[in-house]
Amino acid sequence: MLQSLNKEFRANNIKLVAVSKTKPVSQILELYQQGQRIFGENRVVEMVEKKHQLPEDIDWHLIGHLQTNKVKLIAPFVQLIHSVDSYKLLKEINKQAIKQDRIIDVLLQFKIAKEDTKYGFDFSTAATMLKDNGFNALKNIRIVGVMGMATFTYDEQQVRLEFRSLKGIFDQLKADFFATAPYFQEISMGMSGDYKIAIEEGSTMVRIGSLIFGARN
Numbered sequence: 001m002l003q004s005l006n007k008e009f010r011a012n013n014i015k016l017v018a019v020s021k022t023k024p025v026s027q028i029l030e031l032y033q034q035g036q037r038i039f040g041e042n043r044v045v046e047m048v049e050k051k052h053q054l055p056e057d058i059d060w061h062l063i064g065h066l067q068t069n070k071v072k073l074i075a076p077f078v079q080l081i082h083s084v085d086s087y088k089l090l091k092e093i094n095k096q097a098i099k100q101d102r103i104i105d106v107l108l109q110f111k112i113a114k115e116d117t118k119y120g121f122d123f124s125t126a127a128t129m130l131k132d133n134g135f136n137a138l139k140n141i142r143i144v145g146v147m148g149m150a151t152f153t154y155d156e157q158q159v160r161l162e163f164r165s166l167k168g169i170f171d172q173l174k175a176d177f178f179a180t181a182p183y184f185q186e187i188s189m190g191m192s193g194d195y196k197i198a199i200e201e202g203s204t205m206v207r208i209g210s211l212i213f214g215a216r217n
């Protein structure tokens, strides 16, 4: 599965985040030995535990909701945080990045699904943050794009329109705030069930778990 996905993605310049939440380090290591380097976890403590048992050159991506009090645990090593959903969280990531003498790459998560349970910015809240004077002082974070999750539904047209709305948000942010920032280029959207639609709608980074690792309990 991994090889055929990678072939498909490489041809289109799409990055594959292998979502390893709940899966043992032995399974992660198997994929590592097949060449996979980017792994995504949604819980901080689980990611830290796994990081210490696995090769140094894995890129760890946090994809789940992040509490401010846990940022310090991942600040030393995390490669990309997909799930920045508040100004407060962004400031805390910057603060912990300063302590580590790093610049931490992040994505702004947008709420594109109809379900209430999903975290994320709406466009105007994000725009207000990006216009705030204090934002320019955050020198140790770099916003490299956006992330979103579509509604969990069999209605493919709805999923497609939600992904399209995230691409629209990306384009608008790029024009308004990141026109001179070539690093603002990632659209993290698409999971096992909907990644094909996500790619058709402009995804640059897909987060795939069960399709690679098998179903979770």
Ligand SMILES: *Cc1c(COP(=O)(O)O)cnc(C)c1O
Binding pocket: 019, 021, 042, 063, 064, 149, 190, 191, 192, 193, 207, 208, 209, 210, 211
């Ligand atoms: C679990 C998870 C995924 C992967 O889900 P699959 O359906 O197993 O591919 C992707 N993104 C986020 C944010 C997740 O929590």
